Amino acid sequence: MNKIVIDDMFLTTDMPTTAGSKMLEGYTSLFEAEVLTRLKAADYVIAGKTKVGEFGADLLGETCYFGAEYEGETLQYPAAAAVKSGDAKAAVVMDVNGAPRRGAAQNGLVSLKPTYGRVSRYGTIPVACSGETVGVIANNAADCRDVFTAMAGYDSKDGTSLPESMTEQGKAAVTKKNKVVVLSSMLKGTDEAVQGRIAAVTDQFTKNGIEVVVADADVVAYAGAAWNILMSAELCNNVSRYDGVKYGYRTKNYTNIDELYTNSRTEAFGEFLKSAILFGSETLSTENYKKVYDKALRVRRVIRDNMAALLADCDALLMPAASALAYSRTLVEGDKYLPYKENFFTAPASITGLPAVIAGGVQLVGNAFSEDLLLDLAELV
Amino acid sequence: MEYEVVIGCEVHVELKTKTKIFCSCPTDFGGEPNTHVCPVCLGLPGTLPVLNKKVLEYAIKAGLAMNCEIAHFSKFDRKNYFYPDLTKAYQISQFDLPICKNGYIDIETSEGKKKIGITRIHMEEDAGKLVHQGATITTSAGSLADYNRAGVPLIEIVSEPDMRSAEDVLAFLTNLKAIIEYTGVSDARMEQGSLRCDVNLSLRPAGQKEFGTRAEIKNLNSFRAVERVIKYEIDRQTDILESGGKVVQETRTWDDGKGMTFSLRSKEDSDEYRYFPDPDLTPIIVTDAYIEELRASLPELPQVKRARMIEEDGLPEYDAGVITASKALADFYDGVRAHYDDAKKISNWIMVELLAKVNAEGMELEAVKIQPEQMAALLKLVDSGDISGKIAKKVFAEMFATGKDPADIIKEQGLVQISDEDALKEMVSHVVEANPKSVEDYKAGKTKAMGFLVGQIMKQSRGQANPAVINKLLAEKLDSM
Ligand SMILES: [Zn+2]
Numbered sequence: 018m019n020k021i022v023i024d025d026m027f028l029t030t031d032m033p034t035t036a037g038s039k040m041l042e043g044y045t046s047l048f049e050a051e052v053l054t055r056l057k058a059a060d061y062v063i064a065g066k067t068k069v070g071e072f073g074a075d076l077l078g079e080t081c082y083f084g085a086e087y088e089g090e091t092l093q094y095p096a097a098a099a100v101k102s103g104d105a106k107a108a109v110v111m112d113v114n115g116a117p118r119r120g121a122a123q124n125g126l127v128s129l130k131p132t133y134g135r136v137s138r139y140g141t142i143p144v145a146c147s148g149e150t151v152g153v154i155a156n157n158a159a160d161c162r163d164v165f166t167a168m169a170g171y172d173s174k175d176g177t178s179l180p181e182s183m184t185e186q187g188k189a190a191v192t193k194k195n196k197v198v199v200l201s202s203m204l205k206g207t208d209e210a211v212q213g214r215i216a217a218v219t220d221q222f223t224k225n226g227i228e229v230v231v232a233d234a235d236v237v238a239y240a241g242a243a244w245n246i247l248m249s250a251e252l253c254n255n256v257s258r259y260d261g262v263k264y265g266y267r268t269k270n271y272t273n274i275d276e277l278y279t280n281s282r283t284e285a286f287g288e289f290l291k292s293a294i295l296f297g298s299e300t301l302s303t304e305n306y307k308k309v310y311d312k313a314l315r316v317r318r319v320i321r322d323n324m325a326a327l328l329a330d331c332d333a334l335l336m337p338a339a340s341a342l343a344y345s346r347t348l349v350e351g352d353k354y355l356p357y358k359e360n361f362f363t364a365p366a367s368i369t370g371l372p373a374v375i376a377g378g379v380q381l382v383g384n385a386f387s388e389d390l391l392l393d394l395a396e397l398v
Numbered sequence: 399m400e401y402e403v404v405i406g407c408e409v410h411v412e413l414k415t416k417t418k419i420f421c422s423c424p425t426d427f428g429g430e431p432n433t434h435v436c437p438v439c440l441g442l443p444g445t446l447p448v449l450n451k452k453v454l455e456y457a458i459k460a461g462l463a464m465n466c467e468i469a470h471f472s473k474f475d476r477k478n479y480f481y482p483d484l485t486k487a488y489q490i491s492q493f494d495l496p497i498c499k500n501g502y503i504d505i506e507t508s509e510g511k512k513k514i515g516i517t518r519i520h521m522e523e524d525a526g527k528l529v530h531q532g533a534t535i536t537t538s539a540g541s542l543a544d545y546n547r548a549g550v551p552l553i554e555i556v557s558e559p560d561m562r563s564a565e566d567v568l569a570f571l572t573n574l575k576a577i578i579e580y581t582g583v584s585d586a587r588m589e590q591g592s593l594r595c596d597v598n599l600s601l602r603p604a605g606q607k608e609f610g611t612r613a614e615i616k617n618l619n620s621f622r623a624v625e626r627v628i629k630y631e632i633d634r635q636t637d638i639l640e641s642g643g644k645v646v647q648e649t650r651t652w653d654d655g656k657g658m659t660f661s662l663r664s665k666e667d668s669d670e671y672r673y674f675p676d677p678d679l680t681p682i683i684v685t686d687a688y689i690e691e692l693r694a695s696l697p698e699l700p701q702v703k704r705a706r707m708i709e710e711d712g713l714p715e716y717d718a719g720v721i722t723a724s725k726a727l728a729d730f731y732d733g734v735r736a737h738y739d740d741a742k743k744i745s746n747w748i749m750v751e752l753l754a755k756v757n758a759e760g761m762e763l764e765a766v767k768i769q770p771e772q773m774a775a776l777l778k779l780v781d782s783g784d785i786s787g788k789i790a791k792k793v794f795a796e797m798f799a800t801g802k803d804p805a806d807i808i809k810e811q812g813l814v815q816i817s818d819e820d821a822l823k824e825m826v827s828h829v830v831e832a833n834p835k836s837v838e839d840y841k842a843g844k845t846k847a848m849g850f851l852v853g854q855i856m857k858q859s860r861g862q863a864n865p866a867v868i869n870k871l872l873a874e875k876l877d878s879m
Contacts, residue, residue, distance in 0.1 A: 028444045036443075046444060048437055140444040147677030176448045176679050250674060254476055257487035258441055262543075274535055278480055301478070301672035310674060 019061045019106055021164065022099045024069050026111035027053055028140040036142040037069040037081040040259045040266045040285040050140025051175070052109060052151055052168040059167035064105050067095040071290045072144045073113040074252060075356045077120055079349050080289040092344040094120025100154050101126060107155040107164045113144045114248060114356060115338070115363025121154045121375040122214075122338035127395050128154045129161045132187075132385045133370030134179035136165075137172035143255045145248040146177075148367040158376065158395040165388060187386030196228045196331040197381070197394070202238045203336035203362065210342045214378035218335065218398050221377070225397045229335070236323045237334075237365050239316055244364035245357050246300050246313035253297030256290070289353060321369045324382070328371075332390055333381040337362050342378055400604040401639065403632055404612075405567055405597060406559035409574060410552050411584045412524065412592040413456045419523050419551035420447030420490070427590065431544035439549035441485030446678050449474075453551040454497070454682060456583035457521045458692050460553055461498025463581045463699055464516050464574075468689050472497045474521075474679040478672040482541065483525040485548050492520035493673040497682065503557075503577065504701055505569040514570045515558030524550040553583075559598065559609065564628040568621060571595060572723055576700040579725035588619050595624055599631045601639060610635075611645040615652055615659055627652050630659060703728055711741035717749060726763035727753075733770025738777050747773065751791065755798050767801030768794075776804040789813050789861065817864040819871065822855075825863065826871045829854045830879075840876055848872065 028034045028046035035041040053063065070080040077094040079085040086093045096108035097120035110117035112130045121128030129152055136151040143149075153164045172178045179187075199219065204212065219229045261267040261281025268280035286294070300309040327334060339362055349355060366373035366382045373382045376395035383391045418425055421438035438445040458468050475493035501516035526545035532538035555574065561567050575593060578586040586593040600612035613631060618624050635645050650659040698706075700722045707718035722728045727748065734744045756763060776797065780790045785808060796807045808814055816822060829851055830837055839847040855868050 041443075047442065048444070050444065139446055142443050143446075143678075174448065175446050177446075177677075251677060254478055254488055254672070254674070257478060257480065258443065258485070260480060260482075260487055262482050263440075263485070264442075274482065298672065301674055303670060306672075306674075314675075 019059075020064045020104075021056065021061050021107050021109055022065050022067050022096060022105040023053065023063055023109045024073065024096055024111045024117075025066045026069055026073050026113075026142045027066075027109065028142070029053065029063075029066070032066065034066075034142065035083070036073065036144075037071045037078065037083065038259075038285065038287070038290070039082040040256075040282075041142075042082070042266065044265060046140070048140060051137040051172050053140070055168045055170075056109065056164070061164070061167065065099075067099055067108060067110075069095070069111070070116065070356075071287045072142065072252065072256060073111050073116060073149075074144055074248065074293060075114070075116065075289055076344065076349065076359055077116050077123075080287050082287060085349075087346055090346045092346065092349050094123070097121055097124045097126055097154055100124075100156060107153055107160050109164065109168070110152045110154055111141055111144075111149060112152045112363075112367070113149045114244075115360050115367065117152050117154055118363050118366075118373065118375050118380060119339045119359065122378045122380065123342050125378060126154050126156060126375070127158050127161050127392075128152060128375040129165055129388060129392065130366055130373045131165060131169065131388055132179075132372045134177050135169050135184065135372075135386075135388070137168075137170075137175045137178050139172055139174040145251045145367075146255065147247060147251060148244065148370060150367075150370075158374075158392040161374075161395075162389070162392050184386060188389075191384055191387045191390055193390060194330060194332050195226065196230065197222055197333050197335050198327060198331045199229060199231045199335045200237060200327075201231050201233050202235050203365075205238065206340050206361070207337050208341045211337045211340065211378070214342070215335065215337060218377045218379045221398050222394070227332075227394075227397070230331075232327065234323060234327060236320055237327075238361070240320050240364035240368045241358070241361035243313040243316040243320070244360060244368045245296075246309055247317065247368065249293045249297030250300045250310055251297070252290075253294045253301070256286070256294065259285070261285075289356070292353070317368050320365065324365065324369055324371060325384075328382075328384045332387070333374075333383045333394060334365075336365070336380050336382065338375055338378070338380040339363075399640070401601040401632075401636060402604045402606075403562055403628075404559045404600050404602060404609055405561040405563075405628065407555075407557045407561070407567065407570065407598070408596040409555040409557075409571070410594045410596075411460070411555065411578055411586060413453060413551040413553060414582070414584050414592075415450055415452040415456065415551055417450055417452075418549035419450050419453050419521070420549055423549065425550050429546050431542070431546065434546040435548070439485065440545055441548075447490060447676075449679060449682075450551065453521055454684075455692060456551070456581075457497050457519060457553050458684065458689065459581045459696060460555070460578060460583050461501060461519050462689070462693050462696060463577045464498070464501040464503055464519070464555070466498035466501030466516060466519060468684060469495060469497055469499070469682075470684050470686075471495065472682045472684070474676040474682075475673045476676050477522075481525070482535070482543055483528050483548075485526065485545060489523060489525065490676055490679070491522035491554075491673075496520035497684075503570060503573050505566065505573055507563075507565045507569050509563075509565075512560070512566075514560045514566070517556045517558050519553050519555050522552050522554060524548065524552050559600075564625050567597070567624060567628060571621060571624065573700065576723050576725065580697055580699050580703075580728075582697070588621065591619060594619055597624060597627055597631075599628065599635070600645065601632070601635045610639075611647050613645065613648055613650050613659070615650045616662065618652055623652060623654055626654075626657060627659060630657065634659065700725075700728070707731075707741070711735070713741055713745050717742075717745040720749060720753075721745065724763055726766075730763070730766070730770055730773075734773045734777075737771055737774035740777070740781075743777055744773075747777065747794075751794055752798075755795075766798070768797045769801070772797060772801075772803055779804055779808070783815060783817060783864065784808070785813060785815050786861075786865070789815065812860075812862070814862060815864050816859055816862050817867050819867060822859075822863055822867055822871055823875075825855050825858055826868070826875050829858065830872075830875055837876065837879065841879075848876075 027050040070078040155161045266285035271277040374391040377398035476488040496518040498519035502513040526548040529542045530538040600610040602610040649662045704722040836847040
């Protein structure tokens with residue numbers, strides 16, 4: 018049986034969807050996420066939901082209102098844990114800020130974050146709409162491919178969904194070069210374990226006749242900073258609809274509409290989310306828009322061009338998915354800004370919408386529509 | 399001191415698409431609260447907007463009709479503010495790349511002709527409607543929200559500050575409304591709220607170049623309110639300036655009952671909308687071919703139609719102006735004109751009989767039952783002498799009330815004019831015999847008696863006798879006596 022689990026970011030009509038927030042505790046949707054409808058039609062059975070950090074924006078789910086998951090003293094991503102333990106064949110996940118990729122890398126699983134627009138976002142809790150993607154975590158590339166195939170494809174309910182003609186054209190343009198580029202600028206701050214994984218995967222590719230070269234790309238290293246701005250701004254805007262008026266948590270402590278808004282949100286949102294809201298709100302103010310938000314948009318375009326150029330004569334850019342393969346409780350609880358720092362490694366694919374695959378504890382970022390090629394590479398690892 | 403008035407307008411027009419801007423809910427007026435809604439227009443988490451292509455088409459048509467440049471690249475932005483009539487806490491609108499810009503509308507007032515610049519036209523979604531238990535949201539124990547209007551497509555038309563009087567503004571709005579009606583993109587009815595106007599008004603010493611500080615008066619929903627607001631604001635601001643004060647830049651609201659404007663909020667509190675490009679909507683790319691296709695599909699616009707009525711049909715400017723100010727009226731005129739040649743006669747009937755009845759009934763022109771062919775038939779019956787002008791008015795009233803054909807009404811009510819000499823001779827003889835005194839008077843030189851006799855004959859014929867024939871026959875009869 019094709020048992021899968023889904024992140025608590027996908028709307029379901031038979032169980033609540035909370036996005037890991039007190040704000041949506043007990044919230045049940047009137048409609049179902051498009052991907053779930055497609056997966057059910059392909060005979061996948063949804064075994065349950067896995068916890069996520071508040072609105073899926075954190076490191077590995079540590080900001081979840083319903084409690085973080087630790088294996089001993091190591092922070093664990095619940096979706097990855099479910100796959101690893103054999104509870105599910107695969108996990109369907111929401112990649113807002115790289116958490117599923119970090120989770121897969123940490124557990125030695127395979128994960129696919131597809132090209133932006135290939136999988137419908139209809140029925141997923143919106144957070145950072147311009148870059149977030151529905152993804153898969155599985156034990157191997159074949160299972161990732163199966164789940165991806167079942168849920169991908171044009172959806173008229175999602176205005177950013179790519180039409181089939183465009184996908185076919187894009188896929189046809191992908192040619193195999195048998196070459197992978199290691200981005201040295203992305204190795205900054207990684208520990209020995211991660212560097213060891215990079216070396217091991219490099220060996221594995223070389224053994225299989227794939228040329229591996231090293232290149233420097235300083236511009237890509239700015240993806241994290243730019244994504245923090247774009248993600249926070251979009252997050253701030255997307256969670257504004259939770260105002261205590263129509264659904265979700267409502268404070269008991271109010272005498273007028275302003276208190277209703279303020280107290281509901283103050284009482285229901287966690288600290289990390291509040292910091293993202295405040296930061297995002299500031300980036301969009303009249304004073305900062307040009308020099309912060311608009312600049313981040315321009316940086317995004319530069320990175321996109323830069324990575325397209327790098328990918329023009331190779332199959333994938335090889336880079337870490339995280340600075341370490343495990344995060345200790347002390348580290349996580351001691352540094353609230355870790356999600357903003359660790360997305361240094363995941364943001365290049367988030368901000369550009371390029372597909373990424375995690376295998377052997379490392380990350381391969383490829384050309385648009387090159388999911389198949391990336392999964393082929395993953396099979397060699 | 400002498401002050402010059404400077405006025406610009408922001409006009410919101412609800413587009414007449416069948417469905418909302420980002421979902422397939424109907425845009426119809428008057429449903430029970432919250433019956434024309436779905437997860438998308440309710441802004442529930444997980445929903446995504448998909449642009450209704452008709453909205454883009456209508457916005458471009460409106461822009462072309464107002465002589466705008468159409469943007470080849472345009473986008474939607476999110477405008478953030480908290481208010482319960484807004485389902486997502488942001489409104490999808492267009493900020494820095496509107497679909498249309500740099501257009502104008504021609505107006506004509508007692509000061510002559512001029513162009514009023516159109517800065518921009520952008521697309522956006524409407525919000526829902528709140529009903530407060532008390533006067534305002536802050537003083538009410540509770541408020542009810544109806545989201546039927548949430549997601550109804552709007553265009554916002556922003557003018558340049560080119561207007562200098564209430565007369566300018568009314569001429570601008572009249573022409574704007576007519577253009578919108580002609581293009582068919584909206585009903586543009588102020589009383590239903592499908593056309594709403596904000597007025598920006600400031601004063602400056604006559605001859606000064608810089609603009610004074612302006613007040614923005616929101617959501618005016620009748621021409622009369624616009625006119626009253628302008629008069630009121632000119633007086634209010636003049637008083638402030640005359641007494642050495644400073645006008646505050648602020649948003650004000652109009653209380654129609656009190657006939658006054660009140661401060662809603664000062665500009666400093668309201669300017670922070672945190673606009674940013676909507677990531678869920680891909681940029682709008684418009685090709686030249688599409689623009690030209692829409693340009694070619696535009697109907698004859700009021701300005702052109704007016705000129706044609708004056709030049710080709712020989713109508714006075716005033717008549718042409720009144721008729722073209724309303725699409726329904728102009729369509730009716732064209733319809734009659736297709737079956738009947740005398741333009742001035744058509745115009746007279748429209749301006750005198752039709753408009754009097756419509757105004758008396760307080761009804762919409764669209765609800766008029768008379769078809770243009772029927773109107774043409776009535777005019778032809780008068781020309782042919784089948785009925786008199788007086789009877790025609792009677793027939794017209796019946797047509798207006800029932801929508802029946804004039805020929806049927808004439809037949810049913812026996813209203814045909816009697817011109818048959820044999821039939822009338824009998825009536826003449828009868829009346830002459832019955833009124834020997836009048837005949838004597840006439841013979842004695844009292845010509846007035848002739849009039850009395852004609853009146854008697856008309857009465858006997860129930861108004862149907864042809865007066866010219868009666869006059870002739872009576873004169874013959876009296877002369878022969
Ligand atoms: Zn709807």
